[in-house]
Amino acid sequence: MVENLDDGSRHLFKVTFNNKAPKSLTGVNWKIYFFSFFIVESKHILSKDGLYTKPEGYTLPNVNLKVMHENGCLYSMTPTTGFKELPQNGTREITFYAANWAVSKTDIPPNWYITADGLNARVIDSTKEGFVGEFTSAKQWKRKKEDKYDPYSPMSRYQRYKTTNTNVQMKMVIPTPKEITNLDISKLLNITGKVTIVHSGLDNEASFLTDKYSFDSSTTASTNGVNIYLSINNTILSAEGYSLTVNPSAKTVTIYGKTNAGVLYGVQSLLSLLSHGLSIPQMEIRDEPRFEFRGMFIDVARNFISKTVLEKLMDSMAMYKLNKLHLHLADDEGWRIEINGLPELTQVGSKRCHSNTEDVCLIPQLGSGPDTTTSGSGFYSIQEYKDILSYAKKRHIEVIPEIDTPGHARAAIIAMEARYRKFSNTNNMEAEKYRLIDPDNESKFLSVQYFKDNAVNPCIESTYVFIEKVVSELKGMHTDAGHPLNIYHFGGDEVAKTAWVNSTKCDQLNLNFSGDAASIRNELKNYFTKRVANITFTHGLNMAGWEDGFNAGDGMPFHISMYQNQHIYSNAWDNVWEWGEARRAYNYANAGYKVIMSHATHLYFDHPYEPDPEERGLYWAPRFTDSYKSFRFLPDNLYENIDVTRMGVPLSKSEVCGANDKKCPALQKPENIAGMQGHLWSETVLSEDNFYYMIFPRLLALAERAWHKASWENVADKTKRTMDMDNDWDSFALTLGTKELNRLDSIGINYRVPPPGGSLDGDEIKPNTAFPGLSVEYSTDSQTWKSGTIPYTGSPVYLRTKSADGKRTSRVVQFSPITSSAQLIQMSITTVILCSVLLYIFLLKD
Numbered sequence: 001m002v003e004n005l006d007d008g009s010r011h012l013f014k015v016t017f018n019n020k021a022p023k024s025l026t027g028v029n030w031k032i033y034f035f036s037f038f039i040v041e042s043k044h045i046l047s048k049d050g051l052y053t054k055p056e057g058y059t060l061p062n063v064n065l066k067v068m069h070e071n072g073c074l075y076s077m078t079p080t081t082g083f084k085e086l087p088q089n090g091t092r093e094i095t096f097y098a099a100n101w102a103v104s105k106t107d108i109p110p111n112w113y114i115t116a117d118g119l120n121a122r123v124i125d126s127t128k129e130g131f132v133g134e135f136t137s138a139k140q141w142k143r144k145k146e147d148k149y150d151p152y153s154p155m156s157r158y159q160r161y162k163t164t165n166t167n168v169q170m171k172m173v174i175p176t177p178k179e180i181t182n183l184d185i186s187k188l189l190n191i192t193g194k195v196t197i198v199h200s201g202l203d204n205e206a207s208f209l210t211d212k213y214s215f216d217s218s219t220t221a222s223t224n225g226v227n228i229y230l231s232i233n234n235t236i237l238s239a240e241g242y243s244l245t246v247n248p249s250a251k252t253v254t255i256y257g258k259t260n261a262g263v264l265y266g267v268q269s270l271l272s273l274l275s276h277g278l279s280i281p282q283m284e285i286r287d288e289p290r291f292e293f294r295g296m297f298i299d300v301a302r303n304f305i306s307k308t309v310l311e312k313l314m315d316s317m318a319m320y321k322l323n324k325l326h327l328h329l330a331d332d333e334g335w336r337i338e339i340n341g342l343p344e345l346t347q348v349g350s351k352r353c354h355s356n357t358e359d360v361c362l363i364p365q366l367g368s369g370p371d372t373t374t375s376g377s378g379f380y381s382i383q384e385y386k387d388i389l390s391y392a393k394k395r396h397i398e399v400i401p402e403i404d405t406p407g408h409a410r411a412a413i414i415a416m417e418a419r420y421r422k423f424s425n426t427n428n429m430e431a432e433k434y435r436l437i438d439p440d441n442e443s444k445f446l447s448v449q450y451f452k453d454n455a456v457n458p459c460i461e462s463t464y465v466f467i468e469k470v471v472s473e474l475k476g477m478h479t480d481a482g483h484p485l486n487i488y489h490f491g492g493d494e495v496a497k498t499a500w501v502n503s504t505k506c507d508q509l510n511l512n513f514s515g516d517a518a519s520i521r522n523e524l525k526n527y528f529t530k531r532v533a534n535i536t537f538t539h540g541l542n543m544a545g546w547e548d549g550f551n552a553g554d555g556m557p558f559h560i561s562m563y564q565n566q567h568i569y570s571n572a573w574d575n576v577w578e579w580g581e582a583r584r585a586y587n588y589a590n591a592g593y594k595v596i597m598s599h600a601t602h603l604y605f606d607h608p609y610e611p612d613p614e615e616r617g618l619y620w621a622p623r624f625t626d627s628y629k630s631f632r633f634l635p636d637n638l639y640e641n642i643d644v645t646r647m648g649v650p651l652s653k654s655e656v657c658g659a660n661d662k663k664c665p666a667l668q669k670p671e672n673i674a675g676m677q678g679h680l681w682s683e684t685v686l687s688e689d690n691f692y693y694m695i696f697p698r699l700l701a702l703a704e705r706a707w708h709k710a711s712w713e714n715v716a717d718k719t720k721r722t723m724d725m726d727n728d729w730d731s732f733a734l735t736l737g738t739k740e741l742n743r744l745d746s747i748g749i750n751y752r753v754p755p756p757g758g759s760l761d762g763d764e765i766k767p768n769t770a771f772p773g774l775s776v777e778y779s780t781d782s783q784t785w786k787s788g789t790i791p792y793t794g795s796p797v798y799l800r801t802k803s804a805d806g807k808r809t810s811r812v813v814q815f816s817p818i819t820s821s822a823q824l825i826q827m828s829i830t831t832v833i834l835c836s837v838l839l840y841i842f843l844l845k846d
């Protein structure tokens with residue numbers, strides 16, 4: 001990545017080809033495929049209305065290579081006549097532009113591949129990993145002039161991590177319980193020796209204790225040893241509430257829950273206490289969740305993740321009392337769930353490989369290479385999906401399946417076209433049955449991720465036959481697994497404006513729409529949601545969708561009375577402050593939708609942890625989101641979260657909301673805020689390690705806010721609120737560093753270990769970490785690592801943080817004493833003050 005242009009419209013790449021083959025490369029018969037998140041162009045091949053104006057591609061000057069946009073983020077380059085042969089050991093540099101910017105190494109996906117007639121497609125080995133050059137200048141890591149972000153240095157990180165709080169208390173349990181009373185840490189109960197769990201009919205909840213400790217399980221209390229009582233108790237009022245009483249003199253622990261879920265949460269709190277040591281103090285916890293909906297969203301479509309990994313995720317969700325798993329099972333890049341009777345969905349739609357016809361797989365995307373061996377391919381069989389559902393049920397987690405339509409549906413469209421071709425010669429009715437497009441349409445479009453053909457047609461009946469089939473198969477799998485389907489998520493987001501403007505089938509519907517492309521699309525979306533809602537209603541389900549799926553324009557949703565379902569849920573996500581759509585969350589709640597706070601500025605875990613090119617992730621909303629940012633999200637006070645623009649320029653509430661908060665409607669129906677959710681979109685999540693890295697430890701901050709409303713959240717004075725919040729964060733961070741991260745290590749979750757901060761103190765570097773308790777190592781050659789006092793002599797010192805269990809380390813950072821311009825300014829101010837003081841003394845003397 002060479003540079004981003006100042007106006008933010010383009011960035012420049014340079015690729016060096018080095019021919020290491022034993023013969024020269026001539027300009028015949030080959031094609032190199034590669035990936036880019038932004039459209040590759042000579043100048044601008046996109047017109048303002050998003051139409052694709054140069055489908056024939058263009059030829060790079062000087063090198064005689066033609067670049068073509070294939071589809072989505074897949075591009076190719078082929079030699080044209082005049083291509084100069086590349087001799088053995090020869091190198092050739094080419095440069096090209098792509099739209100917008102790139103400020104992270106993960107913006108350039110791996111696994112470029114080469115094809116030639118009659119040969120198998122092969123990955124170019126050097127692009128498998130580590131092929132993106134270093135980002136060493138601001139032109140590379142800033143998107144445009146006004147971009148305020150520079151990568152952190154150990155010194156700036158030190159400032160972010162440090163606290164002036166000298167008496168930071170560890171939290172007993174995360175998420176913080178509503179109330180802990182009667183606490184006496186001098187009275188301890190040892191949960192050792194003979195321990196009996198006394199309960200009837202709560203085997204599932206008890207098993208979370210017996211899986212870990214060798215406790216007995218019985219319906220009657222034991223006369224010696226410790227008794228842990230579990231029981232359902234109607235004096236607990238909240239559906240998922242519980243009480244937990246530790247009574248050292250009676251040698252009992254008593255957990256009451258209103259429901260089995262409540263009992264499980266009590267058990268989880270006990271497990272949390274025990275993880276710190278088997279002697280636990282006298283206390284009484286009364287606890288209940290702040291929100292009924294505490295979710296985690298996982299996109300398994302862009303990149304697939306195995307059932308085993310999802311199970312580990314659910315283990316941790318239960319630990320931290322999250323109760324909804326929203327699974328994004330289908331998108332443009334993949335279909336991930338076996339559907340009985342529609343084998344093409346998984347035979348074709350779950351695989352990505354090099355293909356000209358897409359009869360056996362989808363074309364590669366997002367660095368998935370030419371074959372099906374990467375995370376671009378994979379699906380859950382019916383049995384595996386049922387296993388996931390059973391596993392979730394035990395943890396009182398509700399699975400919400402999402403099949404994204406009518407946009408983001410390319411995998412389904414291609415699979416159903418393959419099915420169409422299979423039957424079209426023999427049985428035309430069967431062939432047409434589940435078709436998702438109208439082949440006669442003339443609409444040209446590009447989706448936001450540059451797909452030309454990812455919108456199902458809402459004006460043909462077979463679309464609804466398909467959705468009906470998928471919904472009823474999903475429902476059947478849920479019923480079989482004893483985990484009834486409650487909410488069907490239809491997606492609904494990001495339909496390209498011009499997807500249907502020239503569809504004759506849509507004209508024939510006579511919906512009497514008129515106006516520009518956007519209003520036609522909105523009319524058709526309205527019709528589509530009504531039809532899908534009808535299908536889900538017929539199956540006794542509620543429906544959910546991303547907020548733009550219900551957008552009628554001007555920040556308002558379609559009228560809720562259009563839908564017969566008991567509840568319509570909507571994820572409010574698109575809140576980049578300066579875009580002015582944060583209002584949708586409250587508008588929708590006021591209009592009767594159940595809103596899930598999904599705000600991209602604070603709850604999108606596909607975004608990087610730091611504004612650093614080395615950190616994985618997309619950054620279309622904020623440049624970065626760390627655990628601290630998710631922790632301080634105020635779900636009950638949305639506009640108080642307004643902080644900075646995408647470029648990091650400070651933004652005030654009045655700038656966004658205007659006079660009298662005109663652009664920021666108030667929440668009139670707080671009961672319609674169902675809860676909040678963290679999100680992992682998976683464009684850059686290429687492995688299990690990437691998956692854990694992006695989710696953890698941010699998930700703990702999400703759980704803290706979703707379960708617990710902190711007292712500081714309602715403090716009106718911002719300075720006071722920030723102070724209280726920072727104190728609370730200090731406890732939270734200490735608890736992670738000394739307890740929770742260890743628990744994650746013990747279940748094999750490789751959370752991100754944050755790099756350390758460092759401050760120069762005489763001839764020593766004082767390190768600190770985001771989560772006090774983690775240790776820091778240093779090195780002078782980045783080969784041998786030591787712990788202890790870190791001497792500084794002026795030569796480079798490398799630092800890294802160790803994971804809680806000491807088995808992994810953070811990325812390595814280099815310490816140099818002066819790095820940021822802010823610090824330079826600080827120094828010169830100090831110098832000016834010093835000089836003034838000296839001058840003053842000097843003058844006095846005179």
Ligand SMILES: *[C@@H]1O[C@H](CO)[C@@H](O)[C@H](O)[C@H]1NC(C)=O
Pocket residue numbers: 088089
């Ligand atoms: C290319 O490099 C290899 C390895 O360095 C060498 O053996 C070979 O002779 C070189 N070939 C040419 C044509 O320079």
Ligand SMILES: *[C@@H]1O[C@H](CO)[C@@H](O)[C@H](O)[C@H]1NC(C)=O
Pocket residue numbers: 188189190279
């Ligand atoms: C609990 O265990 C600790 C050490 O494990 C011991 O010192 C203490 O006496 C025990 N307390 C009781 C009440 O048994």
Ligand SMILES: *[C@@H]1O[C@H](CO)[C@@H](O)[C@H](O)[C@H]1NC(C)=O
Pocket residue numbers: 231232233234235256
């Ligand atoms: C339910 O809880 C109340 C209050 O703690 C207690 O008095 C009662 O005995 C409990 N009932 C059962 C059945 O455990």
Ligand SMILES: *[C@@H]1O[C@H](CO)[C@@H](O)[C@H](O)[C@H]1NC(C)=O
Pocket residue numbers: 413436437438439440441442443452453454455456457499500503
């Ligand atoms: C329009 O037709 C083209 C070509 O068959 C297809 O790729 C595209 O998905 C269709 N779009 C719709 C909305 O039917």
Ligand SMILES: *[C@@H]1O[C@H](CO)[C@@H](O)[C@H](O)[C@H]1NC(C)=O
Pocket residue numbers: 442443444445498501502
């Ligand atoms: C729709 O058709 C008209 C007439 O052929 C054409 O000019 C226009 O570009 C088409 N629009 C789209 C979005 O395909």
Ligand SMILES: *[C@@H]1O[C@H](CO)[C@@H](O)[C@H](O)[C@H]1NC(C)=O
Pocket residue numbers: 530531534
């Ligand atoms: C929804 O279903 C009802 C009957 O179940 C029907 O009357 C109505 O027309 C349907 N609406 C749409 C948009 O299909």
